[in-house]
């Protein structure tokens with residue numbers, strides 16, 4: 001049985017708009033965005049470097065895949081459930097654990113803040129956190145059950161990271 005998100009409409013129209021607008025800025029130089037994202041992620045959780053296999057030629061597409069999915073589909077989470085169910089199962093196969101979802105969300109928000117600067121205001125942060133958390137909690141619920149989902153720490157729960165490497 002699918003994990004059931006609490007609300008059908010995860011984001012408001014203006015939050016979807018903010019996400020799409022800021023995503024366009026990020027994707028203007030996606031290689032740079034990925035570099036910054038991985039710097040944060042491997043600083044937060046160095047052992048993820050092995051899981052994400054930085055030498056792989058497809059590695060550079062992982063962030064784009066993840067963000068593309070969030071940006072294009074976030075407006076109606078329940079319709080996404082069958083696809084998220086398959087995606088969550090594949091992530092178990094990749095070796096992804098429940099706590100990794102916080103690490104990735106943390107690095108995502110840090111990267112957005114870093115690149116967008118003052119453009120990443122509190123409305124933008126709220127929208128991205130809501131979008132990422134909604135998908136993450138759904139995937140965790142599908143993969144690890146409600147017990148895993150209730151332990152999820154929001155991507156907004158971001159400590160101050162010292163300067164990047």
Ligand code: HEM
Nearest residue numbers: 048051052058062065066069090094096100101104135136
């Ligand atoms: C909102 C959460 C996430 C979304 C929407 C997402 C989405 C995706 C998508 C669309 C792919 C492309 C391959 C496929 O469809 O199976 C992918 C690959 C992958 N993701 Fe995620 N992901 C998320 C979280 C994570 C987390 C927390 C990790 C753990 C570090 C992770 C690790 C991976 C790995 C290792 C692959 C690549 C497998 C490969 O092609 O080598 N993902 N992800």
